[in-house]
Amino acid sequence: MGVTMDGTKQQRRGNTRQRIQDVALELFAEQGYEKTSLREIAERLDVTKAALYYHFKTKEEIIVSLFADLTKPMEELIDWGEQQPHTLATKQEIVRRYSQALVDAAPLFRFMQENQATVRELRIGDSFKDRMRGLRDIFVDPDADLVDQVRCASAIFTLHAGMFLLQDLEGDPEKKRAAVLEVAVDLVTQAHKGGAGT
Amino acid sequence: MGVTMDGTKQQRRGNTRQRIQDVALELFAEQGYEKTSLREIAERLDVTKAALYYHFKTKEEIIVSLFADLTKPMEELIDWGEQQPHTLATKQEIVRRYSQALVDAAPLFRFMQENQATVRELRIGDSFKDRMRGLRDIFVDPDADLVDQVRCASAIFTLHAGMFLLQDLEGDPEKKRAAVLEVAVDLVTQAHKGGAGT
Amino acid sequence: MGVTMDGTKQQRRGNTRQRIQDVALELFAEQGYEKTSLREIAERLDVTKAALYYHFKTKEEIIVSLFADLTKPMEELIDWGEQQPHTLATKQEIVRRYSQALVDAAPLFRFMQENQATVRELRIGDSFKDRMRGLRDIFVDPDADLVDQVRCASAIFTLHAGMFLLQDLEGDPEKKRAAVLEVAVDLVTQAHKGGAGT
Amino acid sequence: MGVTMDGTKQQRRGNTRQRIQDVALELFAEQGYEKTSLREIAERLDVTKAALYYHFKTKEEIIVSLFADLTKPMEELIDWGEQQPHTLATKQEIVRRYSQALVDAAPLFRFMQENQATVRELRIGDSFKDRMRGLRDIFVDPDADLVDQVRCASAIFTLHAGMFLLQDLEGDPEKKRAAVLEVAVDLVTQAHKGGAGT
DNA sequence: GATGAATGAGATTTCATTCAT
DNA sequence: GATGAATGAAATCTCATTCAT
Numbered sequence A, B, C, D: 001m002g003v004t005m006d007g008t009k010q011q012r013r014g015n016t017r018q019r020i021q022d023v024a025l026e027l028f029a030e031q032g033y034e035k036t037s038l039r040e041i042a043e044r045l046d047v048t049k050a051a052l053y054y055h056f057k058t059k060e061e062i063i064v065s066l067f068a069d070l071t072k073p074m075e076e077l078i079d080w081g082e083q084q085p086h087t088l089a090t091k092q093e094i095v096r097r098y099s100q101a102l103v104d105a106a107p108l109f110r111f112m113q114e115n116q117a118t119v120r121e122l123r124i125g126d127s128f129k130d131r132m133r134g135l136r137d138i139f140v141d142p143d144a145d146l147v148d149q150v151r152c153a154s155a156i157f158t159l160h161a162g163m164f165l166l167q168d169l170e171g172d173p174e175k176k177r178a179a180v181l182e183v184a185v186d187l188v189t190q191a192h193k194g195g196a197g198t
Numbered sequence E: 001g002a003t004g005a006a007t008g009a010g011a012t013t014t015c016a017t018t019c020a021t
Numbered sequence F: 001g002a003t004g005a006a007t008g009a010a011a012t013c014t015c016a017t018t019c020a021t
Helices: A016-031 A038-045 A049-055 A059-070 A072-083 A088-104 A106-114 A116-121 A124-139 A146-165 A173-194 B016-031 B038-045 B049-055 B059-070 B072-083 B088-104 B106-114 B116-121 B123-139 B146-165 B173-194 C016-031 C038-045 C049-055 C059-070 C072-083 C088-104 C106-114 C116-121 C124-139 C146-165 C173-194 D016-031 D038-045 D049-055 D059-070 D072-083 D088-104 D106-114 D116-121 D124-139 D146-165 D173-193
Strands: none
Touching: A016 A038, A016 A049, A016 A059, A016 A106, A016 B116, A038 A049, A059 A072, A059 A106, A059 A124, A072 A088, A072 A124, A088 A106, A088 A124, A088 A146, A088 A173, A106 A116, A106 A146, A106 B116, A116 A124, A116 B016, A116 B106, A124 A146, A146 A173, A146 B146, A146 B173, A173 B146, B016 B038, B016 B049, B016 B059, B016 B106, B038 B049, B059 B072, B059 B106, B059 B123, B072 B088, B072 B123, B088 B106, B088 B123, B088 B146, B088 B173, B106 B116, B106 B146, B116 B123, B123 B146, B146 B173, C016 C038, C016 C049, C016 C059, C016 C106, C016 D116, C038 C049, C059 C072, C059 C106, C059 C124, C072 C088, C072 C124, C088 C106, C088 C124, C088 C146, C088 C173, C106 C116, C106 C146, C106 D116, C116 C124, C116 D016, C116 D106, C124 C146, C146 C173, C146 D146, C146 D173, C173 D146, D016 D038, D016 D049, D016 D059, D016 D106, D038 D049, D059 D072, D059 D106, D059 D124, D072 D088, D072 D124, D088 D106, D088 D124, D088 D146, D088 D173, D106 D116, D106 D146, D116 D124, D124 D146, D146 D173
């Protein structure tokens, strides 16, 4: 369609790229990457498939671009964290900020969480692993007790999982987020108290 | 002609059915369900695609059968748990046994963890949700502090995530499993001590 | 369609592969390889595109298989020639036999002649080059006069070109072939007489 | 705005048109016409596809224009030849001059030689055939012996083929060209001596 | 218990072309 | 003289599935 007859869809000019990203992420998160066809994305946007290829060279490039755009704040946070001393205070601060960054990029992370097999095959898999390794190196002290190492790893994981861990649970989302954050901070703090957990 | 009529003794002879399941699970876990084609499975087994259709009516039936077969122990555990009083001791026992059941069915859970988007679309999604809900209802006391609720949920989650959470970490797998178990038991125990967590 | 209603097209069973090759070669020769789509081939055979892919893994495999099948006699001739002494008599004999082999595989060679750019990109390009090099090494004596070397190369070339060189010329095809053969034999013979040609 | 109205001075300024032709011919010769996309041409020139359409109405027009520009000397040669008496001397002279014209337009002819299937479908096919017919009518005497007719045709063909016939052969290109020319002149001369070749 | 042959639907991708700016 | 955005058509290829044997 898209015939200029009524002027209803002319105001989107120059933002097609953005709109593709938005719709794509929505569908990828909902149905998975493989199950989402470019036809579907194009139809929702009322453009042709070829239009998608004008903006992105391949299907993979769409998800890669989403990843790059949405994880920039985290990348910056990790870069920052690497330059700070790895004290408990730093870690707590990172947990807090990371929690917020996760919320901001929630749909992307929901997608990644739920499509790990796919992510692994795509190029973003490696970028993500690098990022996670950076985070782990800040949090996990390799000389610490193994249980405490797990605590720290679990803290990060709880944050990641938190978003959708609580979907079934009733209650105010903001409160749930706060609860998740508290558990994560707790885990990090306990780990720092020195393995007294056992 | 050895056609199964009652379902009790598939393994009897002509173990092709079993071999299909094995290879399928391996590939599904590795590459994802959508990315794994029946052609690939057939080729690995050195049979034709049509042979798969002799044993399973559809592709989905393969994964459904795997799920049914491999989660039976958990189903039984949850059934058992539902009939026990929901005391701390019961929960700790379930955590321990569940941890073992997870290890036994690790590849399936790795698959499910990494292909949630796919799982959701398939029939096993619902069966799994039912199972998880059963588990949650045993663990999570809806009247407890929200933070403690998160602790309990996080305990189960830590178990599930544990398997691959620690893949990067060096160390004896048995010890790592023990560490994961300890963190999970800890979380459940803390939750029971009454929200004073920190 | 192919619906079994009348029984008119059931007698082709087991020869689909051959029929694909036949139609493909016809169309490749007529329109070129790139311009011939699998849709076109399938439609002519009244099967689906997917049926082609049952018999050949890729479009390229169709042409590769044609090449392999149709040039086998030549390959054998060259193998034979390599084991003979490279005398004038041998060369004349090869020219004669090669001429016949070319006639037998005429459509393929017409295709190759007219689609060299394509052939170069495909795997058959190299096989063909190897074959031609074998032939040249039999015919062309590297120590001979350059003009005589060209004569020998031109002999082979005249054979190859002969088929369609004379399409415009009127006259009995058999006679034309004989004339081409004579010119080729002539060139080879002159070359052997020792460059006195001019 | 410098738009060509008469066609005489394309090279004047804003030489994009020329550059398009150059790159296009290079790619057409290398990969074939069908395999060469306008995107590829545009990318090499660092302009957009749309820019090509400013200079040429269609893809075909690019090759048509190349043909027209590069074969003009031959056209003139043939026109000249038609007005001369068809003596041996004339023919030898034409062979010599034609040989030079071929060298000047080598890439185009390499392209045409190697993409005959494509050329046949395009408009240039007919123009070329007309030109070749003109040449043949000068060279081939329809009343002569068939073998001599083939000799004359083969002479022209040897010239055409010569360019790439000798690519594999080592040696000074200039010498190779001379050798090709000698064989061609030879063939024409023999034909005129009256079938004595046999 | 399995194969050989085929299908229908649909996927990703590419291309020549257009047109307003 | 050229670009940015888009399109319609088509291409190659893959997949789950069917069915007669």
